[in-house]
Amino acid sequence: MFGDIDRLEEMKAKINGVSPCFCMAKWMHVTIHLLTGHTHSCYLPPTHKIPLDELALDPTALHNTKYKKEQRRKMLTGERPAECGICWSIEDLPGDQVSDRHMRAVDSWTLPFFEKVKGMKWDENINPTYVEVSFSSACNFKCSYCAPNVSTSWMEEVKKLGPYPLSEYEHQHLGWIRDNDLMPLDEETNPYIDAFWKWWPDLVKDLMFFRITGGEPLLSRHTFKVLEWIREHGTPNLELSINSNLGIPAKQFDKFLNLIKPIMADGQIRNFILHTSVDTFGSQAEYIRNGMNFRVFEDNLCRYLSENPRASVAFMCTFNNLSVVGFKDYIDWVIGLRKRFNNEHRTVLLDIPHLQGPLHQSARVLTPDYHQRMEDLISYMQRRADQDGLISKAEVMKMERILEWMRSPMPEAELRKGQKDFFLFFREHDRRRGTDFLATFPEMAEYWEHCESLVNHG
Amino acid sequence: MAETLEGREWRARLHDVTRRLDDISPSFCAAKWLQVTLHLENGMTHSCHHPPAHKVPLEELALHPDALHNTEHKRQRRLEMIKGIRPDECGHCWKMEDASQHAFSDRHIKSSDEWAVDVLEELPGIARPAPSYIEVSFGNKCQMRCMYCSPEVSSAIWDEFERHGPYPVKEAGFDLGWLTSEGRRPYAAHEHNPYVDAFWKWFPDTVAGLRVLRLTGGEPLLQESTWDLLHRLRTLGHDQLEIDVNSNFMVAGILLDRLADTLVAIKREGRIKRARLYTSVDTAGAGAEYVRHGMNYQKLIANCDRVLQRQPEIAVTIICTHNVLSFPGFADFLKDLLELKRRHIGWLEPVPRVMLDLTYLRSPSFLSSRLAPLEIRREMRSALSWMEGHRESVAAPWGFNAYEMNKMRRMCDWLEQPSSDEEEAAAFERGQDLARFIGEYDRRKQRDFNATFPTLIGFMDGLRATLP
Numbered sequence A: 001m002f003g004d005i006d007r008l009e010e011m012k013a014k015i016n017g018v019s020p021c022f023c024m025a026k027w028m029h030v031t032i033h034l035l036t037g038h039t040h041s042c043y044l045p046p047t048h049k050i051p052l053d054e055l056a057l058d059p060t061a062l063h064n065t066k067y068k069k070e071q072r073r074k075m076l077t078g079e080r081p082a083e084c085g086i087c088w089s090i091e092d093l094p095g096d097q098v099s100d101r102h103m104r105a106v107d108s109w110t111l112p113f114f115e116k117v118k119g120m121k122w123d124e125n126i127n128p129t130y131v132e133v134s135f136s137s138a139c140n141f142k143c144s145y146c147a148p149n150v151s152t153s154w155m156e157e158v159k160k161l162g163p164y165p166l167s168e169y170e171h172q173h174l175g176w177i178r179d180n181d182l183m184p185l186d187e188e189t190n191p192y193i194d195a196f197w198k199w200w201p202d203l204v205k206d207l208m209f210f211r212i213t214g215g216e217p218l219l220s221r222h223t224f225k226v227l228e229w230i231r232e233h234g235t236p237n238l239e240l241s242i243n244s245n246l247g248i249p250a251k252q253f254d255k256f257l258n259l260i261k262p263i264m265a266d267g268q269i270r271n272f273i274l275h276t277s278v279d280t281f282g283s284q285a286e287y288i289r290n291g292m293n294f295r296v297f298e299d300n301l302c303r304y305l306s307e308n309p310r311a312s313v314a315f316m317c318t319f320n321n322l323s324v325v326g327f328k329d330y331i332d333w334v335i336g337l338r339k340r341f342n343n344e345h346r347t348v349l350l351d352i353p354h355l356q357g358p359l360h361q362s363a364r365v366l367t368p369d370y371h372q373r374m375e376d377l378i379s380y381m382q383r384r385a386d387q388d389g390l391i392s393k394a395e396v397m398k399m400e401r402i403l404e405w406m407r408s409p410m411p412e413a414e415l416r417k418g419q420k421d422f423f424l425f426f427r428e429h430d431r432r433r434g435t436d437f438l439a440t441f442p443e444m445a446e447y448w449e450h451c452e453s454l455v456n457h458g
Numbered sequence B: 001m002a003e004t005l006e007g008r009e010w011r012a013r014l015h016d017v018t019r020r021l022d023d024i025s026p027s028f029c030a031a032k033w034l035q036v037t038l039h040l041e042n043g044m045t046h047s048c049h050h051p052p053a054h055k056v057p058l059e060e061l062a063l064h065p066d067a068l069h070n071t072e073h074k075r076q077r078r079l080e081m082i083k084g085i086r087p088d089e090c091g092h093c094w095k096m097e098d099a100s101q102h103a104f105s106d107r108h109i110k111s112s113d114e115w116a117v118d119v120l121e122e123l124p125g126i127a128r129p130a131p132s133y134i135e136v137s138f139g140n141k142c143q144m145r146c147m148y149c150s151p152e153v154s155s156a157i158w159d160e161f162e163r164h165g166p167y168p169v170k171e172a173g174f175d176l177g178w179l180t181s182e183g184r185r186p187y188a189a190h191e192h193n194p195y196v197d198a199f200w201k202w203f204p205d206t207v208a209g210l211r212v213l214r215l216t217g218g219e220p221l222l223q224e225s226t227w228d229l230l231h232r233l234r235t236l237g238h239d240q241l242e243i244d245v246n247s248n249f250m251v252a253g254i255l256l257d258r259l260a261d262t263l264v265a266i267k268r269e270g271r272i273k274r275a276r277l278y279t280s281v282d283t284a285g286a287g288a289e290y291v292r293h294g295m296n297y298q299k300l301i302a303n304c305d306r307v308l309q310r311q312p313e314i315a316v317t318i319i320c321t322h323n324v325l326s327f328p329g330f331a332d333f334l335k336d337l338l339e340l341k342r343r344h345i346g347w348l349e350p351v352p353r354v355m356l357d358l359t360y361l362r363s364p365s366f367l368s369s370r371l372a373p374l375e376i377r378r379e380m381r382s383a384l385s386w387m388e389g390h391r392e393s394v395a396a397p398w399g400f401n402a403y404e405m406n407k408m409r410r411m412c413d414w415l416e417q418p419s420s421d422e423e424e425a426a427a428f429e430r431g432q433d434l435a436r437f438i439g440e441y442d443r444r445k446q447r448d449f450n451a452t453f454p455t456l457i458g459f460m461d462g463l464r465a466t467l468p
Helices: A005-018 A052-057 A066-076 A082-091 A100-104 A111-118 A152-161 A174-179 A191-206 A221-233 A250-265 A282-288 A294-307 A327-341 A369-388 A393-407 A412-433 A442-457 B005-024 B058-063 B072-083 B088-099 B106-111 B117-125 B155-164 B176-181 B194-209 B224-236 B253-268 B285-291 B297-310 B330-343 B380-388 B402-416 B421-445 B454-464
Strands: A029-033 A038-040 A130-134 A209-213 A235-243 A269-277 A312-316 A348-351 B035-039 B044-046 B133-137 B212-216 B242-246 B274-280 B315-322 B354-360
Touching: A005 A100, A005 A111, A052 A191, A082 A100, A191 A221, A209 A221, A221 A235, A221 A250, A250 A269, A250 A294, A269 A294, A282 A294, A294 A312, A294 A327, A327 A348, A327 A369, A369 A393, A369 B155, A412 A442, A442 B253, B005 B106, B005 B117, B058 B194, B088 B106, B155 B176, B194 B224, B224 B253, B242 B253, B253 B274, B253 B297, B274 B297, B285 B297, B297 B315, B297 B330, B315 B330, B330 B354, B330 B380, B354 B402, B380 B402, B421 B454
Parallel strands: A029 A130, A130 A209, A209 A235, A235 A269, A269 A312, A312 A348, B035 B133, B133 B212, B212 B242, B242 B274, B274 B315, B315 B354
Antiparallel strands: A029 A038, B035 B044
């Protein structure tokens, strides 16, 4: 999904020539949460609901909603859609700023289509080239920072035991999820999924990138339907990505491997990337991602990489406050995998976005002594980058940015709230789930004690 | 000075055990059968701390997890012992026994211990004994970088060596390359460790006959396996089992609370006989903090108070590994210790709640107390006199007991022994190693030897002057 940076200035001028508010992503990109019927183009604007009456007339309403067309109209006529405020705030800063709007113009899935989009009317339908879908919230994990609307295991727990009582609110309250229309639909009777399959034969013709998220995609029959369709028809220009927690039952994982292996071997897709989330190493990773068995995870991963020498894996490390103390082991583990599995066709990828919410799991609510730990980590990663290149400069830079962000000032009340909620959340987590924070994170005992004292003494 | 009753009883017991050992063979030692230290982080093992540790071969481990204790190497040494041959690796005891025919060596002392003494005569007939004393470390994770510790035992030191390289000393062990070539590199967290797997397989079969289980490290309280083991003891333990846990006491107080609470709970469930915590401090104040980098002396004393106040059934032993930097501040250390003993007197307990275990550093040899000039070494006599003046009594039952006094007397004797030829020959090189080591230690840890040990400046300047 990386763009042609050399053409950035040229394309900036071109899109601004259409209108200073024009963005290719509004046409060429879509994320469709089929499980709730929400959509957005580009990750930055909030999602909006897809009206069922529009869908009944045309399945491409999964992407081309009237609402989105209205935003396109604004873009073509020089009016800034309010939902795209993050880009506007960047572009309004002094100097020559580069926003995501600019970056999206040089992506491989937008750049060849500039003239086509430029010439379209605002209310015309279009098939996107980059599509991300989630079919179902079925998931056997209850990751600490996840939510009931995207994990059936979480939903089951909250239905049984209620929300987590934190200092000022009830976390994971189903009322909030209902009020925001985020309750997942039944996979078997979901009209959005029906519409997706109606659209798919036409959609796939122009599709360049297709990513399936969840829930746990490998627990959804629709994921396998996609794979079986590709096996039958072939989509040689498509880069397919599937997220997986790699902790699904062996039978299900075998089924996935048995499909992806011949698809890869016969060149029926251009590329395949398995995205998987893991935020630190070993039992600490298991704690963050409740349901994970690290050994099973690793075995499944190695099996996938061994059996598919051209297929890639991308780790999504959502860096949070439980990632810090075990991160050196995590880096060593990634380096070990890179030594073993990197080849001329693939690199074991590591993306390190930092967790923004819930606040109590953010690395920003850690105490300043963790900044020194981060410095040590960065220095270690830098040494490894210099030593054998198995850690990239970009990964080091990402960690430096996270540290900078961790150090940035935060209102005292918000910080205290985050720290109190850290203790309240994980104490309840241990009680409900039979986990043991202090045994798993003994290095964080002082922090735990600090957060506990805030709860007990204000 | 007249020998105490405990001293006479102890001596009589040792005489009896010596006779029983000699009846088996003149080189027999129960520790080789019944005691094991397991460094699971790198697969090294030994029975008794004197012989060097050897690697447990993985092929032996694959056949049976009890190879953690019954390695072929150890079985051969046992065979030698049964035949009356002295294993070379046990030279420490042979040296002591050869020095005086009336001397008791650790072979006698260990064989007379409770975990051994009742079964001495049965041991030669047991091919693959289960130990009654296990000391185990699950990993080298530790946040401290004590001066005499090693990268294989502290992950923080390992990281320091990765960043700064080895110390510029001639003695082996201060170099990651050497440790790796000797098979002593700890398994990294992401590497599968077959020794830990074998331990968990073996432990349930072993625990019934176990009398002492000691957890060491690294820092055991930072090891998840420590908590796992304690959890398992709630079903596997028994009322004959003593559990000892080492800790640097520099972890969060909440972890010490938890440890003390857990041990007492297990004891009340009848799954252990008693529990004792062990922590290390080698002198007082800033000197102690210099030696054990990462320590806060006042916090250590406060944490001792914390666990002793929290759980009256818990006892604490302070291990003092006397080294060349222990001399300044040692008197203050004894005073602080006595105060601690006084504050936590267990009126109804048969053993003191706070104990001093005084031992002396052997490795690395350039940090040995023997390197100090004789006039400094002799200063320990005044500390001994002070201890004599604060012996336990009816009026002051917290005072120093016979065990502690004996250890201190032995220490003073050892410090004042004339140098052997070997020691004499090595002294110059060891002195140079010490000077180089301290220079580098100050540099990479931002410490200041002269400011911390003003009374040792002359001694250290003398050593520095020998450097080229």
